[in-house]
Amino acid sequence: MTEVVDRINDVFVDAGCQGWLRAQPIGRDAPVVDVGGTEPVVAASVYKVIVLVALARAFDAGQLDPRASVRVVPADCTPGPTGLSLFSDPVTLSWWDLARLMITLSDNAASDVILGALGLAAVEAVIEDLGLTCTRVVGGTAALQRQIIHDSGALTLPEAVGLLASNNTIHDSAAFDPAYTTATSGADIIAVLNGIWTGTVATPDTCSTMRAILAQQIWPHRIRSGFPFADVMVAGKTGTIGPIRNEAAVVEMPGETPIAVAVFTRAARSDVFLPVVDAAIGRAAHLAVTELRAWLD
Numbered sequence: 001m002t003e004v005v006d007r008i009n010d011v012f013v014d015a016g017c018q019g020w021l022r023a024q025p026i027g028r029d030a031p032v033v034d035v036g037g038t039e040p041v042v043a044a045s046v047y048k049v050i051v052l053v054a055l056a057r058a059f060d061a062g063q064l065d066p067r068a069s070v071r072v073v074p075a076d077c078t079p080g081p082t083g084l085s086l087f088s089d090p091v092t093l094s095w096w097d098l099a100r101l102m103i104t105l106s107d108n109a110a111s112d113v114i115l116g117a118l119g120l121a122a123v124e125a126v127i128e129d130l131g132l133t134c135t136r137v138v139g140g141t142a143a144l145q146r147q148i149i150h151d152s153g154a155l156t157l158p159e160a161v162g163l164l165a166s167n168n169t170i171h172d173s174a175a176f177d178p179a180y181t182t183a184t185s186g187a188d189i190i191a192v193l194n195g196i197w198t199g200t201v202a203t204p205d206t207c208s209t210m211r212a213i214l215a216q217q218i219w220p221h222r223i224r225s226g227f228p229f230a231d232v233m234v235a236g237k238t239g240t241i242g243p244i245r246n247e248a249a250v251v252e253m254p255g256e257t258p259i260a261v262a263v264f265t266r267a268a269r270s271d272v273f274l275p276v277v278d279a280a281i282g283r284a285a286h287l288a289v290t291e292l293r294a295w296l297d
Contacts, residue, residue, distance in 0.1 A: 015280035022186025023261040023288035037186030044239030083107025134185035186262040225282030
């Protein structure tokens with residue numbers, strides 16, 4: 001594995017970012033590709049996969065009705081670049097469809113509505129049950145936004161985002177440090193994906209729905225960019241905040257064992273858009289998955 005690890009590290013260096021990666025086959029006692037994959041990293045919105053599992057368990061336990069109607073008022077929502085907070089009028093949808101927005105669009109409003117209904121204790125119970133030793137969820141997206149406003153000295157969220165995206169001045173935030181914010185590791189998040197794909201983190205039917213939702217994610221610019229083929233399934237969740245760009249996904253070739261891969265990065269530059277880092281995530285994932293496919297063959 002040494003050669004592929006070196007090649008993956010070269011991909012990160014060429015893209016101007018730090019990188020952490022973990023990849024392993026689903027449901028198999030097999031080798032892993034690991035590049036700092038057991039180190040704590042900033043989760044960004046990748047934590048929403050854990051919230052999804054907590055929600056699924058609430059359905060299974062009868063604590064929430066997955067198809068109950070939930071009314072959401074956009075003006076009361078956590079702001080975000082996608083989803084319900086952009087709507088003009090109140091909307092009504094089911095818990096499952098809120099989860100779908102949380103995962104497929106990374107809808108901050110949907111995730112905070114779900115987290116508010118569940119409570120942090122439900123998420124912490126998933127973390128403890130699955131033995132996720134590097135994972136901590138300190139709050140939802142609204143709490144994270146308050147943190148970056150405070151740390152940047154800004155008065156509003158747009159002002160804070162603008163300051164933190166500037167390469168001309170130095171601004172940092174506890175939201176970019178895994179010691180202080182919601183954090184995980186490649187190994188931890190792959191354990192969650194493995195449980196969803198093997199049907200062990202919730203009932204089989206509920207796990208099946210979670211897999212379907214993860215496969216509906218719309219973003220093609222990270223791990224999917226490494227597998228641009230119609231017959232390859234990539235089901236996952238991105239995460240982005242400031243210089244942090246992540247994705248964790250399951251990649252499945254036709255007739256082959258699915259492979260889970262998690263890639264976390266921190267860019268040297270603060271630009272809002274860094275396509276070179278997005279592409280590096282796809283390239284690194286491709287190298288790792290290709291290495292494991294050769295072993296499984």
